[in-house]
Amino acid sequence: MIILLGSSGYVGKEFERILSKRGMSYKALTRAQVDYTSAAQLRAHLVANRPDFIINAAGFTGKPNVDACELQKDETMQGNVHFPKMLAGVCAELGIPWGHVSSGCIFSGCLVEQNKIWVAEKNMNQDYIRQIALTEPSRLKGFDESFTPNFSFSDGPCSYYSGTKAMGEEAIKGVGDHYVWRLRIPFNEINNPRNYLTKIQTYAKVYDNLNSLSHLEDFVNACIDCWVKHVSYGTYNVTNPGYVSTRQVVESIKKILKPNREFIFWESDEEFYRLGAKALRSNCILDAGKLLAAGVNMRTVEDALRDSIREWEKV
Numbered sequence: 001m002i003i004l005l006g007s008s009g010y011v012g013k014e015f016e017r018i019l020s021k022r023g024m025s026y027k028a029l030t031r032a033q034v035d036y037t038s039a040a041q042l043r044a045h046l047v048a049n050r051p052d053f054i055i056n057a058a059g060f061t062g063k064p065n066v067d068a069c070e071l072q073k074d075e076t077m078q079g080n081v082h083f084p085k086m087l088a089g090v091c092a093e094l095g096i097p098w099g100h101v102s103s104g105c106i107f108s109g110c111l112v113e114q115n116k117i118w119v120a121e122k123n124m125n126q127d128y129i130r131q132i133a134l135t136e137p138s139r140l141k142g143f144d145e146s147f148t149p150n151f152s153f154s155d156g157p158c159s160y161y162s163g164t165k166a167m168g169e170e171a172i173k174g175v176g177d178h179y180v181w182r183l184r185i186p187f188n189e190i191n192n193p194r195n196y197l198t199k200i201q202t203y204a205k206v207y208d209n210l211n212s213l214s215h216l217e218d219f220v221n222a223c224i225d226c227w228v229k230h231v232s233y234g235t236y237n238v239t240n241p242g243y244v245s246t247r248q249v250v251e252s253i254k255k256i257l258k259p260n261r262e263f264i265f266w267e268s269d270e271e272f273y274r275l276g277a278k279a280l281r282s283n284c285i286l287d288a289g290k291l292l293a294a295g296v297n298m299r300t301v302e303d304a305l306r307d308s309i310r311e312w313e314k315v
């Protein structure tokens with residue numbers, strides 16, 4: 001039996017839906033039922049229920065977006081660092097393997113091929129990177145799991161949220177058997193304020209950059225597959241292979257869904273950060289090769305996006 005933590009959240013609800021769809025034995029917990037942030041209550045619950053595996057989809061994201069984390073630092077630190085650290089300790093003590101939903105937002109930028117050498121570039125919002133993305137896309141690739149987060153408190157600047165997500169990974173490193181699953185900008189075909197495709201269609205102005213993305217159902221299936229297929233424990237970038245620019249996503253929405261809709265873009269980073277956002281935003285490309293090599297399948301990001309937009313419930 002699997003115990004699912006954070007089942008009331010955007011990601012946790014999808015885990016519950018897929019666990020149920022796949023006919024797997026699970027128990028979804030909310031903090032209202034059992035305060036699993038208390039080590040004593042968590043330990044007692046696990047000893048009584050003896051799960052084979054735990055999925056941690058709980059964490060503090062900030063509402064309506066990560067800007068809120070800049071003002072709720074204690075909650076952000078508690079949910080993203082202290083809580084997973086405590087959970088790792090209790091799971092190690094009881095010998096229960098588990099999976100932790102982390103985030104790709106602990107990285108900024110990508111690797112750029114320059115004279116046959118791959119060079120890390122933190123800021124992709126530069127003309128030469130845009131040009132390469134348009135004309136020679138294979139000269140950009142993502143960070144794989146061997147790279148240390150570069151949008152973190154140790155390698156800043158970063159948002160408070162991203163800093164705590166990187167700290168959370170660090171806090172559980174080497175403690176017991178677990179997966180770290182990095183989710184990156186979730187989207188699917190269902191209109192929801194947390195869905196990237198909804199956000200793009202409702203923003204007054206759209207911010208253009210390059211990113212890897214995770215289709216939410218693909219992400220959840222891949223995480224569950226790690227456990228079902230006995231994939232080695234460790235850290236995995238659980239993204240749909242490839243990368244896209246926000247402009248490409250907008251073009252697909254216009255082509256398939258909303259031919260007459262005009263989208264307005266922020267003119268520059270300066271304008272975006274002056275008027276549109278408080279905290280710095282991560283934009284990054286991640287390499288999903290380790291997950292694929294482990295035998296866990298993910299559609300390409302182009303396929304997943306096209307399918308989601310085609311199947312979009314009209315907004």
Ligand SMILES: NC(=O)c1ccc[n+]([C@@H]2O[C@H](COP(=O)([O-])OP(=O)(O)OC[C@H]3O[C@@H](n4cnc5c(N)ncnc54)[C@H](OP(=O)(O)O)[C@@H]3O)[C@@H](O)[C@H]2O)c1
Pocket residue numbers: 006007008009010011012029030031032037057058059060061062075078079080083101102103104165183184185186194
């Ligand atoms: N959504 C995204 O865009 C995104 C992207 C990358 C990574 N992630 C990660 O995915 C995980 C889930 O995110 P989400 O979007 O589903 O968030 P969400 O909708 O806000 O749900 C968060 C869940 O975590 C629990 N929770 C909230 N604060 C907590 C705290 N301080 N301590 C322990 N549990 C707490 C809540 O469970 P209760 O019912 O018990 O209150 C809630 O169900 C987080 O770790 C987040 O960092 C999300």
